[in-house]
Amino acid sequence: MGRIAYSLIYSGQVNKLAGEETKTCLFCHLNKKAGLNILDTFICSDCEKRLVRATCDDRAYQFYLQNLKKFWHEL
Amino acid sequence: MFSLIATVALVLRGIMLLVSYITSDSFPQPLNKQEEKRYLELLSRGNGEARQVLIERNLRLVAHVVKKFENTGESKDDLISIGTIGLIKAINTYDGTKGARLATYAAKCVQNEILMHIRANKKVRQEVSISEPIGADKDGNEITFEDILGSSPEIVLNEVEIILFNEKLKRIIKKLKIRDQKVLIMRYGLEGRKKYTQREVAGELGISRSYVSRIEKRILGQIAEEFQA
Numbered sequence: 001m002g003r004i005a006y007s008l009i010y011s012g013q014v015n016k017l018a019g020e021e022t023k024t025c026l027f028c029h030l031n032k033k034a035g036l037n038i039l040d041t042f043i044c045s046d047c048e049k050r051l052v053r054a055t056c057d058d059r060a061y062q063f064y065l066q067n068l069k070k071f072w073h074e075l
Numbered sequence: 076m077f078s079l080i081a082t083v084a085l086v087l088r089g090i091m092l093l094v095s096y097i098t099s100d101s102f103p104q105p106l107n108k109q110e111e112k113r114y115l116e117l118l119s120r121g122n123g124e125a126r127q128v129l130i131e132r133n134l135r136l137v138a139h140v141v142k143k144f145e146n147t148g149e150s151k152d153d154l155i156s157i158g159t160i161g162l163i164k165a166i167n168t169y170d171g172t173k174g175a176r177l178a179t180y181a182a183k184c185v186q187n188e189i190l191m192h193i194r195a196n197k198k199v200r201q202e203v204s205i206s207e208p209i210g211a212d213k214d215g216n217e218i219t220f221e222d223i224l225g226s227s228p229e230i231v232l233n234e235v236e237i238i239l240f241n242e243k244l245k246r247i248i249k250k251l252k253i254r255d256q257k258v259l260i261m262r263y264g265l266e267g268r269k270k271y272t273q274r275e276v277a278g279e280l281g282i283s284r285s286y287v288s289r290i291e292k293r294i295l296g297q298i299a300e301e302f303q304a
Contacts, residue, residue, distance in 0.1 A: 036127050036163075039103070039134075043163075051160060052167045056188075056195045061160075068156035 026067050027051070041071045106132045115171055129166050133181055137162050140185045147193055154189055161188030205235070247301045251294065254280065258290050 022031040023042035032044035043051070054061045106114065106128070117125035137158035144154055165184035169177055205221040212218055248256055248265075257280065264270035273291070277284040 034123070036123075036130065038127065038131055048163065048167075052164050054160075056157075056192045064160060065153065065156050068159050069152045072152065072155055072159075 026071060027064060038071075103131045103134065105135055111177060115169075115177065118166070118169070119171060126166055129177070130162060133162055133166070133178070134159070136178060136181055137185055140182055140189070143186070144189055144193070149189075149193060149196070153192070157188050157192050158185045161185035164188065243302065244298070247298050250301075251297070255290060255294050258287060259294055262287075262291055 022033050023035070023037070024031055025035065025044035025047055026041050027047040028044060030044065032042075032046075035042055035044040036048055050060065051064055054064060111129075114125040114128050118129060137155060141151065141154045141158050145151075161184045162181055165177075165181035168184075169180055171177075203220065205224070206219050208217045209220050209223075210218050248259060251259070258276055259265065260268060261271040261276045261279065262273070271279070273284050273287045277287045280287070
């Protein structure tokens, strides 16, 4: 059990900080509480807002794209 | 040879991924009408979980729309990821009161996102670097576009740089206040006009010479900053 919990925390999927469950965002890699869980992949609210505003001319768009590719590959 | 094998492997991987997304049982099934209605109601009340479910259960739609763009030469991985961005945007902006079904609206958003990407890529493809090789001479030396332009590469490059510099300067000047633009044009005789002294500019604009000097200094700083940006 301990090993499983450790591997989950180590893989960044689930983190317990001060008793609150947080997850690591696919884009910013920060541990946050609020956001989207799409098929076990977490996108924090802040990144989601930025993503919705981004257009393909933005530099950040390529960054989002590369990370989303990882998401599809890990399915 | 290795690069060819790598390219073929990448294309095959993309196709296999797409097929596995749609056929795999673990991939979420689309919502039925009642479920969709319930989650849309929750979404309209700002429920985060509903947003999540609606995105997850419409991922198949992305794969479906992507199939339309199979022959555009874009990588499947890219298309699926771009489509996912389109879907997230669709769920965030969907307004049920406007009458369109969610699937129709989301499919349109996914499609638009992909089209925007293809259009942006086309624009980049049309740009040709003057240093790009376009062939080889009889000794096998590479010939670049700048070699056949008729002037030495340095001169061509300088002229291109000056043109780009001018265009950028014009754009920056256009953004300045009208009075600042006047000061700049009169002081430096831009666009082939006569140059004026600070005193003459001051007389023309009805302000003091020292004020013209301050404006001039400020504008030059502003332009230098914009150029570095």
